[in-house]
Amino acid sequence: xxxxxxxxxxxxxxxxxxxxxxxxxxxxxxxxxxxxxxxxxxxxxxxxxxxxxxxxxxxxxxxxxxxxxxxxxxxxxxxxxxxxxxxxxxxxxxxxxxxxxxxxxxxxxxxxxxxxxxxxxxxxxxxxxxxxxxxxxxxxxxxxxxxxxxxxxxxxxxxxxxxxxxxxxxxxxxxxxxxxxxxx
Amino acid sequence: xxxxxxxxxxxxxxxxxxxxxxxxxxxxxxxxxxxxxxxxxxxxxxxxxxxxxxxxxxxxxxxxxxxxxxxxxxxxxxxxxxxxxxxxxxxxxxxxxxxxxxxxxxxxxxxxxxxxxxxxxxxxxxxxxxxxxxxxxxxxxxxxxxxxxxxxxxxxxxxxxxxxxxxxxxxxxxxxxxxxxxxxxxxxxxxxxxxxxxxxxxxxxxxxxxxxxxxxxxxxxxxxxxxxxxxxxxxxxxxxxxxxxxxxxxxxxxxxxxxxxxxxxxxxxxxxxxxxxxxxxxxxxxxxxxxxxxxxxxxxxxx
Numbered sequence: 001x002x003x004x005x006x007x008x009x010x011x012x013x014x015x016x017x018x019x020x021x022x023x024x025x026x027x028x029x030x031x032x033x034x035x036x037x038x039x040x041x042x043x044x045x046x047x048x049x050x051x052x053x054x055x056x057x058x059x060x061x062x063x064x065x066x067x068x069x070x071x072x073x074x075x076x077x078x079x080x081x082x083x084x085x086x087x088x089x090x091x092x093x094x095x096x097x098x099x100x101x102x103x104x105x106x107x108x109x110x111x112x113x114x115x116x117x118x119x120x121x122x123x124x125x126x127x128x129x130x131x132x133x134x135x136x137x138x139x140x141x142x143x144x145x146x147x148x149x150x151x152x153x154x155x156x157x158x159x160x161x162x163x164x165x166x167x168x169x170x171x172x173x174x175x176x177x178x179x180x181x182x183x184x
Numbered sequence: 185x186x187x188x189x190x191x192x193x194x195x196x197x198x199x200x201x202x203x204x205x206x207x208x209x210x211x212x213x214x215x216x217x218x219x220x221x222x223x224x225x226x227x228x229x230x231x232x233x234x235x236x237x238x239x240x241x242x243x244x245x246x247x248x249x250x251x252x253x254x255x256x257x258x259x260x261x262x263x264x265x266x267x268x269x270x271x272x273x274x275x276x277x278x279x280x281x282x283x284x285x286x287x288x289x290x291x292x293x294x295x296x297x298x299x300x301x302x303x304x305x306x307x308x309x310x311x312x313x314x315x316x317x318x319x320x321x322x323x324x325x326x327x328x329x330x331x332x333x334x335x336x337x338x339x340x341x342x343x344x345x346x347x348x349x350x351x352x353x354x355x356x357x358x359x360x361x362x363x364x365x366x367x368x369x370x371x372x373x374x375x376x377x378x379x380x381x382x383x384x385x386x387x388x389x390x391x392x393x394x395x396x397x398x399x400x401x402x403x404x405x406x407x408x409x410x411x412x413x414x415x416x417x418x419x420x421x422x423x424x425x426x427x428x429x430x431x432x433x434x435x436x437x438x439x440x441x442x443x444x445x446x447x448x449x450x451x452x453x454x455x456x457x458x459x460x461x462x463x464x465x466x467x468x469x470x471x472x473x474x475x476x477x478x479x480x481x482x483x484x485x486x487x
Contacts, residue, residue, distance in 0.1 A: 039242060043249045045331065045451045046324035048371055048396025054325045073206035077213030081220075085238040088323020088330045091231035092220025099214035103207060136327040140225060141373035147327055147394030154325070 019179035029176040030063045030070060031079070033169075038083040049150035053158035056083045057131055058124070060098060062162070062169045064105050065120050076102040093138040097131055121162055128158040229359070236336070236361020243334045243364045246320025250334075311426060313457035315339045319354075319450055320364070327394065329372035331355065331450055333458070336363045341458055344424055349456045352430035352448035353377070353418060357458065369450060370431070371396050378421035379431050381414050388441055390416060390431055398432045400441040410434055410442050423463035 038056030046052065060079060064071055076098035083094040108123060115123075132151050141147065223230050315335040323330040335341055337360050345357045347367050355375070359366040368375050373394035380387045386409055390398045400416065402408065414434040420427030432444035450456075 041325045042242065042321045042323075042332070043246055044324045045253070045319050045322045046329075048329075048446075048449070048451075049394075050325055050327055052324045056325075072209075074209035074213050076210060077216055080213075080217065085235050086242070088326040088328050090221060090224035090228070091235065092217050092222075092224050094217075095220055096214050096217030099210050099217055102210045103214070106207070106210075138221065139327040140228075141328050141394060144373065144394055146397075147373055150395035151327060 018182055020181045021177050022180040025180065026176050029172055030067070033172055034060045034063065034079055035082055038079075039086055042086040050154045053128065053154050053161055054087070054131060054135065056087070057094070057098065057101075058128060058158060058161060058165055059169070061101065061105075061124050061127055062165045064102065065124060066166065066169055067173060068109055071102075073102050073106065074099075076100075089135060090138065090140050093135060097134055097138075101127060101131070117166070120166070124162045125159040128162070129155045132158065232359045233361070235366075236359060236364060239332055239364040239366070240336070240361050243320055243332070246332065247318065247334050250318040250320050311459055311462075313459050314341060314345060316455055316457045318455060319367075319453070322369075322450070328374075329369040329392065329394075330358070331367045331369055333357075333365045333367060333456070334363070335458065336361050336365050338362060341365050342461075344461050345458050346425045346429075346461070347456050347458050348429055349448045349450070349453035351453065352446075353425060354448050354450050354453065354456055356424060370398060370446060377425070377431065378419045379416040380419040380427075381410070382417050382430075383414075386410070387419055387421070388416070390444065393443070396446075397435070398444045398446065400432070400434060400444050402441045405440060408437060408439060408441065410437055412437065415447075416444060420462060424461055426459070426462040 034056060037059035041052045041055055044052060056079075060071075060076075077095050080094035080096070080098035081091075083098070084091045087094060105123070105127075112119070132155050133148075136147065136151055137143065220231075315333075317333050317335045319331045320334045321332045331354070333341075333347070341357055341360050343357055343360055347354045347357060353370060355367040355369040355372075357365050358368040370377060370390065370392055371394070372392045375392040377390045378387065379390045379400070387403050389401045389403065391401060393399050400410070402410075412434055416431045416434070418425040418427055418429045418431060430447045432446055434442045434444045436443040
């Protein structure tokens, strides 16, 4: 009887059967990366104008758009609260805006169930720009034209950053679901 | 990609309910956010302990990145210095000659100063800083301009203390936690600082504009005496900052003052020092309601 070569059913992780992913890793990676992204801009010193795009929000948006159904609908509130601790915004602004984002993306998804990368980029860019404007309005400072102009580079960075973040999240998703355990 | 088919509710009552519950929870989260936001605007200090605790936890990471930031800054400076070493050498020689002359002049001025001071019997003590530290982070994604320090209540920091670098004023302490504190930078749109022109007593307010420049507003309106390149220093009014610390250089003139650039840019500074409030009695008086006597307030603040 002819037999298969030993490596025929294997991929780069090893045999393709009897393998399982780690449940802890599969469930924790999105939350940990979103929280780290919220924390990262805290460590930079920007004295003249907002220098970095809202990284925490972009990663949150990226996970939501690329992996629909992974984050529960209510997750905007706790993750937003964590972001508020480090963003310098009045506490509650990200809780509000991230919750609204979850609802809006859900509505967009029921309207356009099939999407491609370009449409995702468009959605994320529009979302990020609206978020930056809303965050400026809720920041508690005196609104002025100068303040609004200072957010323009931030918006451009946010738009340009999304494709890179999308690749990063895709890689993290592969890591999240990579097989760690041999069953039996 | 399309959403997983399990999330299409179809005719299943259970699936329809779960979708509805999801929307309900998200809307509830948004309402909580709105309530918290209203609380933050009504009582800005309400959430300070929570925020301060979080900052205490991450401040070691901030210290580490701050030292790395200082290190890389020096590396880039070193590389840049190689490019124009020759021309710089000649320019520096000339500058040293001039500096020697100026130094001699300064010595004579110093001597005269000493004599006049002794005539006035004026005792001038150097203000010892409460703490010397690094900026560990900032609100780099927000439209507000805050920076964070790795020192807090245990180091003797209190709200209102001025923060300065070797070059000039950086900002003022806004919130204090156990081991970290939040600083309102001069460039924030809520920051107002009483200043005067260095060479005379033209008094003005320096307000943050939100995009990195300061707006200089003259108090005495009329003919605008300012010129480009004028240096503004703290006037000491208000009692928080001691007078005579550099703040900004005027770059653009407007009818009621001008726009000025910061002298002490926080991102370029290595170490900052937190100084005690210049005149605590004056700041306590400014916070006292008119119905209350100032002496009571100062006593209670002292306790």
